[in-house]
Structure formats: structure tokens, C-alpha cells
Amino acid sequence: MNYSIAFRTIVTKEIFRFIRIWPQTLLPPAITTALYFLIFGKLIGDRIGAINGASYMDYIVPGIILMSVISHSYANVVSSFYSTKFQRNIEELLVAPVPNWIILCGYVSGGIIRGLLVGFVVALISLLFADIVVKDMFIALSIMFLTATLFSLAGFINAVLAESFDDISIIPNFILTPLSYLGGVFYSVKMLPDIWQNISLGNPILYMINAFRYGLIGVTDVDIQLAYIMTVGFILALTLISLFLLYKGIGIKN
Amino acid sequence: MNALSIRNLKKIYNNGFEALSGIDLEVEPGDFFALLGPNGAGKSTTIGIISSLVNESSGSVSIFGHDLKTERSLAKSCLGLVPQEVNFNQFDTVKSIVFNQAGYYGLPRKLALQRTEHCLKQMDLWDKRDTVSRRLSGGMKRRVMIARAMVHAPKLLILDEPTAGVDIEIRRSMWKMMQEVNQEGTTIILTTHYLEEAESLCRNIAIIDQGRIVENTDMTSLLARLHVDHFVLDLAEPLAQAPIISGYKIERIAAKVLDVAVPKEIGLNFLFSQLSAQNITVVSLKNKSNRLEQLFMNLIDAKPAGNI
Numbered sequence: 001m002n003y004s005i006a007f008r009t010i011v012t013k014e015i016f017r018f019i020r021i022w023p024q025t026l027l028p029p030a031i032t033t034a035l036y037f038l039i040f041g042k043l044i045g046d047r048i049g050a051i052n053g054a055s056y057m058d059y060i061v062p063g064i065i066l067m068s069v070i071s072h073s074y075a076n077v078v079s080s081f082y083s084t085k086f087q088r089n090i091e092e093l094l095v096a097p098v099p100n101w102i103i104l105c106g107y108v109s110g111g112i113i114r115g116l117l118v119g120f121v122v123a124l125i126s127l128l129f130a131d132i133v134v135k136d137m138f139i140a141l142s143i144m145f146l147t148a149t150l151f152s153l154a155g156f157i158n159a160v161l162a163e164s165f166d167d168i169s170i171i172p173n174f175i176l177t178p179l180s181y182l183g184g185v186f187y188s189v190k191m192l193p194d195i196w197q198n199i200s201l202g203n204p205i206l207y208m209i210n211a212f213r214y215g216l217i218g219v220t221d222v223d224i225q226l227a228y229i230m231t232v233g234f235i236l237a238l239t240l241i242s243l244f245l246l247y248k249g250i251g252i253k254n
Numbered sequence: 255m256n257a258l259s260i261r262n263l264k265k266i267y268n269n270g271f272e273a274l275s276g277i278d279l280e281v282e283p284g285d286f287f288a289l290l291g292p293n294g295a296g297k298s299t300t301i302g303i304i305s306s307l308v309n310e311s312s313g314s315v316s317i318f319g320h321d322l323k324t325e326r327s328l329a330k331s332c333l334g335l336v337p338q339e340v341n342f343n344q345f346d347t348v349k350s351i352v353f354n355q356a357g358y359y360g361l362p363r364k365l366a367l368q369r370t371e372h373c374l375k376q377m378d379l380w381d382k383r384d385t386v387s388r389r390l391s392g393g394m395k396r397r398v399m400i401a402r403a404m405v406h407a408p409k410l411l412i413l414d415e416p417t418a419g420v421d422i423e424i425r426r427s428m429w430k431m432m433q434e435v436n437q438e439g440t441t442i443i444l445t446t447h448y449l450e451e452a453e454s455l456c457r458n459i460a461i462i463d464q465g466r467i468v469e470n471t472d473m474t475s476l477l478a479r480l481h482v483d484h485f486v487l488d489l490a491e492p493l494a495q496a497p498i499i500s501g502y503k504i505e506r507i508a509a510k511v512l513d514v515a516v517p518k519e520i521g522l523n524f525l526f527s528q529l530s531a532q533n534i535t536v537v538s539l540k541n542k543s544n545r546l547e548q549l550f551m552n553l554i555d556a557k558p559a560g561n562i
Contacts, residue, residue, distance in 0.1 A: 006359075
């Protein structure tokens with residue numbers, strides 16, 4: 001049995017799915033982030049001045065790019081896999097000799113690809129507003145990739161456990177978005193009082209945004225090694241949880 | 255080596271409901287096998303376990319000698335499933351639904367395209383290959399599911415009520431397709447609520463009720479247990495009431511139509527002689543196709559078939 005064909009089939013299907021509906025998947029982040037750059041970066045940013053030695057526009061670009069990667073990699077997997085469950089065409093995969101890890105890799109890869117694609121679209125738009133010279137391309141790309149992986153996995157778990165369409169919007173709206181905004185997209189945590197600084201350090205998104213910011217403009221509030229350890233640690237944990245859910249058939253088998 | 259071998263299969267759902275109480279079942283290669291039972295009897299659970307959509311509580315299933323637990327991939331490769339309800343992505347085209355399924359089974363692209371074309375042509379759907387599936391009629395959607403299930407050329411095809419809700423013309427054409435697939439060597443397991451369908455198509459039969467196999471035999475032997483045949487007689491002249499003839503149960507269902515239950519030990523000759531004696535002319539007669547239905551009702555009512 002050639003599992004690579006099954007894997008390619010799932011990934012290709014996923015890519016066609018989000019490209020087919022590009023006005024819903026690729027266009028909105030381009031418009032939204034252009035507005036962020038214009039309003040927060042240009043109009044308000046000019047009055048704020050530099051943060052940690054970087055202009056406010058340069059400072060917010062990495063966070064906005066990574067926020068887009070987070071929300072779209074998550075959204076891709078959660079909506080696609082939940083729809084597959086809802087329409088019961090998950091049965092096409094369950095009946096076939098496709099191992100659970102291929103199902104997981106296929107859907108997560110779809111999420112990663114959309115997350116990265118949106119990230120690059122947003123990065124291109126940012127070039128209209130900021131003149132960024134990338135400090136460390138490896139760190140920037142690897143953190144972007146790992147973040148997309150992590151949130152694709154999170155989206156997968158959400159989709160597996162969801163029992164209604166409401167369930168797939170609760171986590172993005174009430175957990176993911178607040179954590180992203182409070183993860184230092186628009187400000188440095190060093191600007192916060194000590195107690196809020198300490199609380200913010202419990203937010204995993206803070207580490208990813210700061211590591212990515214370091215890769216792009218060389219500015220960070222956290223230790224880069226710690227950021228890698230946390231991100232990879234979360235990826236491993238969520239991978240194991242996803243495989244366990246698939247093995248048990250929780251949420252997908254009767 | 256049987257196409258399907260089920261040993262002591264049990265399923266108890268989380269709410270404590272025992273759907274299967276340890277069933278055993280054997281299906282031979284090349285068979286056209288009927289799995290019948292009333293709603294909630296355990297048919298869907300059995301099919302769900304065979305096709306890996308439901309986790310069993312205990313017992314074993316092997317498909318063409320491959321155990322579903324220890325040789326999962328090989329066992330699944332032998333199986334194709336046509337589910338009861340439409341379960342493909344309604345936004346995909348007919349061709350992509352079938353082609354993608356070939357990919358899940360690991361068929362290389364060229365072979366997958368060939369098999370997709372073959373199956374869609376066999377199901378008379380090639381002209382609809384680029385149609386978005388939600389625009390298809392109910393009968394076409396069912397044929398898409400059959401094409402999808404056959405794209406990897408499975409040795410065992412399970413059809414879970416494939417003709418439910420389709421009109422008689424489409425049903426007949428689907429019967430023909432199923433027979434062709436079976437004649438090409440594919441073992442078929444059919445569940446249906448149309449007992450006439452099972453009687454026409456299947457060689458062997460199992461009846462499941464309350465999670466237990468209550469009958470498992472060949473169709474001929476099962477029908478042979480029927481001691482009474484029902485005939486409908488068309489008469490030349492109208493009758494005001496049904497004639498009374500000893501040994502027969504006669505019902506007047508219209509002025510010129512009688513329904514007669516004929517015990518096999520008495521036969522038809524005596525009936526005709528008695529009708530002639532009463533100056534009743536029979537123009538034509540036909541056998542009522544409800545024989546299996548009678549047996550089915552008796553079996554699930556736990557009455558011995560010999561008393562039918």
C-alpha cells in the first residue's frame with residue numbers, strides 16, 4: 001500500500017478546496033491586514049514612535065503576519081475537517097486503508113500550506129508599508145512553519161471534538177484571537193506592569209510572535225531557544241492527542 | 255478462505271445498548287449475500303464494524319483471510335462500501351469523488367484515472383463526470399457511491415440499502431448493475447428492506463434480529479420451508495363473495511380478483527377442479543412475490559419457519 005498517494009490526495013484536495021473559495025480564504029486577510037498596517041502602523045504608529053529601537057510599523061509587521069498564519073492555519077483545518085465529519089465523507093477515509101497518521105498529516109499539511117500562503121500574502125502587503133530587512137531568515141521561516149503546524153493541529157483537535165458549527169467558532173473567537181492580541185502583536189510586554197508581564201509569559205503565542213519578530217527585525221521580549229522548545233513541545237503534545245483521538249475514533253466513529 | 259468471516263462479534267454502545275450479541279457469519283467468495291433484519295436489528299452496526307466505521311466491543315472480522323485488527327490495511331483493501339446515506343462531498347464533481355477515493359486506496363494517478371473512467375461508464379455516469387454532485391438526482395447519487403466503492407476493484411462489496419428511495423425503473427437498472435458486478439467475480443453483501451430485491455438477487459441469506467443471527471442459509475432452502483404459496487387469480491366473471499373450498503384460504507380482493515393461499519401438500523389441481531365445479535372461470539394467475547416477506551416476519555417474530 002502506497003501511503004504517499006493517499007497523503008498527496010488529501011493534501012491536493014485540501015489545497016483545491018481553499019483555492020476554490022479564495023474570496024473567503026485568501027482575500028480577506030489581505031484586506032484586513034492592509035487596514036491594520038494603514039491604521040495602526042501608519043496613522044497611529046507615526047505618533048507612537050519606536051519600540052525597542054524599531055519603528056512602530058516595523059514592530060507590528062511580524063505580529064500581524066504571524067497572527068494571520070495562526071488564524072488561517074487553524075481555520076483551514078477546523079472548518080475542513082469538521083465539514084468532512086458533518087457531511088460524513090470522513091467515512092471515505094475511514095473505510096480506506098489510510099492510517100490515522102496519514103489522515104492527520106494530510107489535513108495538517110493543508111492547514112500549514114494555507115497558513116504559510118496567507119502569511120506570504122500578508123508579508124507582501126507589508127512591503128507596501130514597511131521596509132524590512134530580514135535579520136534571520138531561518139528563524140523567521142522555521143517559526144512561521146512551526147506556528148502553522150501547531151495551530152493546524154489545534155484546529156484538527158477542535159474539529160474532531162466539535163459537535164456543531166458553534167463549537168468550531170468558540171475557540172477561535174474566545175481563546176485564539178484574545179491570546180493573539182495579548183501576545184504582543186501591537187506592543188512589547190515590557191511596556192506592561194510587572195504582574196501583567198508575568199501573566200503574559202504564560203501565553204504561548206507571545207513566544208512565537210517574539211521569535212518571529214526576532215527573525216524579521218531582530219527585536220524580542222523572550223528567549224528564542226525557549227520559544228522553540230515551547231512550540232515544538234506543544235506540537236508534540238497536540239500530535240499525540242490528535243492520534244489518540246483518531247485511534248479511539250472519538251468524535252468520528254459511532 | 256471465505257470472503258467474510260465474523261466470529262463472536264459483540265458490540266455494546268456507551269449507553270449500554272447491546273447491538274450485537276456475539277454473531278458468527280461466513281460469506282463465501284463470489285456470493286451474492288443478503289443480510290436482512292428489521293430496523294435496529296444490528297445490520298448497520300455489523301456493516302459499520304466490517305467497514306471500520308464502528309469499533310467492535312469484542313470478536314473478530316476477517317476479509318479474504320485478512321484480520322481486520324492485525325492486517326488492517328490488507329483487509330480494508332479488499333472491501334468497498336456503499337453506505338445507506340449519501341456521504342460524499344456535495345460540492346465535489348462526480349469524477350473527483352471517485353478519483354480521490356482511488357487515491358485513498360493508493361492507486362497511482364494513471365490507473366486511478368482509468369479505473370474512474372471504467373466505473374463511471376459502468377454506472378452510466380461518464381456524461382456527468384464534471385457535474386457538481388449536489389446537482390445529481392437521488393438515483394445518480396447512489397450510482398456515484400457504487401462507482402466510488404468499486405474504483406479500487408474490491409473483492410468484497412457491501413451495499414447498504416442501495417436502492418432505498420429510488421423509483422422502480424432505477425431500482426431495476428441498479429439490480430442489473432449489481433448482478434453484472436457479481437458476475438465479474440465480486441462478492442456482494444446486500445442489505446435491503448425490499449425483500450423482493452433480496453429474493454431476486456441473492457443466493458444466500460442471513461437474518462439478524464435483536465443482535466443475533468436468527469437464520470443463515472441459502473435462499474432456496476429458506477423459501478422451500480414455505481408451506482404455503484400465494485396466488486392471485488383473475489376471473490372471467492365477477493363474484494359477489496369469495497368461494498369456500500376446503501383446504502384453501504380464499505380472499506376476494508376485487509370483484510374479479512381472488513387471493514388464494516395454496517398449501518403445497520394440496521396443490522393447484524384440486525383448486526381448479528373445485529372452481530370449475532362452481533362455474534368459476536380463471537383467466538390468469540400469478541404468484542405473489544411476498545414469499546420471503548412471510549418468512550422474514552415469522553423469523554423475526556421467533557416462530558419456527560416450518561410452521562409457516
